[in-house]
Amino acid sequence: MGRKVSMVIPVYNESVNVGVILQAIRCEFKNLDYHYEVIFVDDGSSDDTLDLIKEQALTYDNVFYLRLSRNYGHQNALKAGLDNAKGDCVISMDGDMQHPPSLLPKMLAFWEQGFEVVYTRRLDTEGVGFFKKLSSKLFYKVINFISDVKMEDGVADFRLLDKKVVAKLKEFKETDLFLRGLVKWVGFNQVAIDYKAAQRHSGKTKYSLSRMIAFAVESVTSFSVRPLIFSVYLGFILSLLTILIYIPYLANAVMTKNHFPRWASILSLVAFFGGLNLTLIGIVGIYIGKLFMQSKARPNYIISETNKPIKEKIPAHDIVEF
Ligand code: UDP
Ligand code: MG
Numbered sequence: 614m615g616r617k618v619s620m621v622i623p624v625y626n627e628s629v630n631v632g633v634i635l636q637a638i639r640c641e642f643k644n645l646d647y648h649y650e651v652i653f654v655d656d657g658s659s660d661d662t663l664d665l666i667k668e669q670a671l672t673y674d675n676v677f678y679l680r681l682s683r684n685y686g687h688q689n690a691l692k693a694g695l696d697n698a699k700g701d702c703v704i705s706m707d708g709d710m711q712h713p714p715s716l717l718p719k720m721l722a723f724w725e726q727g728f729e730v731v732y733t734r735r736l737d738t739e740g741v742g743f744f745k746k747l748s749s750k751l752f753y754k755v756i757n758f759i760s761d762v763k764m765e766d767g768v769a770d771f772r773l774l775d776k777k778v779v780a781k782l783k784e785f786k787e788t789d790l791f792l793r794g795l796v797k798w799v800g801f802n803q804v805a806i807d808y809k810a811a812q813r814h815s816g817k818t819k820y821s822l823s824r825m826i827a828f829a830v831e832s833v834t835s836f837s838v839r840p841l842i843f844s845v846y847l848g849f850i851l852s853l854l855t856i857l858i859y860i861p862y863l864a865n866a867v868m869t870k871n872h873f874p875r876w877a878s879i880l881s882l883v884a885f886f887g888g889l890n891l892t893l894i895g896i897v898g899i900y901i902g903k904l905f906m907q908s909k910a911r912p913n914y915i916i917s918e919t920n921k922p923i924k925e926k927i928p929a930h931d932i933v934e935f
Pocket of ligand 2: 711
């Protein structure tokens with residue numbers, strides 16, 4: 614028998630999908646020579662997702678669940694799964710069948726060839742609206758423009774990580790997690806697989822527009838201080854422009870002794886610099902906020918219930934025992 618594979622699946626109100634994805638995974642592993650475990654991370658679902666997972670866990674002894682004490686978000690749920698996975702490699706995938714389990718053999722084959730990170734690239738999602746497509750394109754364009762870590766279009770949290778990489782990721786104590794970026798950042802031998810994403814098996818997306826915007830801000834501010842530098846440039850250029858605009862007026866006033874309307878110039882200056890200040894303070898504020906959150910060093914999640922022994926080397930502050 615081969616090495617051990619941990620599957621990590623964050624689920625948030627995915628009741629119908631739990632059984633479906635589990636069956637699909639079982640099917641794939643039937644033809645593969647690996648031990649495997651499936652870890653569902655229930656990210657505070659309010660439907661019967663947890664009950665259905667528990668049912669499966671009774672039937673299959675390689676099915677585990679980690680119930681988070683509330684909804685901590687996809688990234689933190691993933692981290693909880695990674696922290697508690699014991700396999701020689703960990704494969705993370707969404708619980709809605711948008712990440713095809715049929716890619717598993719190919720991912721594992723790359724791993725056997727010595728790749729430590731096998732990530733996947735979504736080519737095109739069937740049945741996904743124009744807006745979501747556009748926003749995801751824009752998302753990567755903006756991130757790559759503004760951020761220090763380059764990311765590829767369509768790379769989601771469907772990937773295989775060798776245990777070496779997982780061990781490194783476990784050491785990360787970032788409050789604001791953006792795993793896609795972190796995985797790219799840690800390096801190692803990486804390889805990509807392209808796939809065509811399917812539609813959600815059931816239910817609807819948990820990423821609303823506001824969540825997507827929050828995600829985009831997260832991905833930039835957790836990887837780059839470039840917005841701070843931008844703001845300095847912006848401030849400098851705007852100030853320069855103001856001076857240039859006012860030079861002719863000033864010259865005119867001096868030469869011809871005609872006054873130009875002072876109220877207009879004062880008003881525009883006040884409004885202009887007021888806006889500029891707000892922008893810059895806002896950007897600085899985001900980073901200060903991050904320092905504040907990080908300085909509290911709160912855990913990324915709290916596990917309230919599990920059928921998995923979680924005593925191993927996980928840093929003590931990640932687990933609150935009940
Ligand atoms: N998810 C989660 N916590 C959340 C939101 C989503 O664990 O707060 C899970 C969700 O159940 C799914 C995966 O993360 O398995 C991806 O979410 P979704 O399909 O809604 O995102 P999309 O595919 O639309 O980007
Ligand atoms: Mg999805």
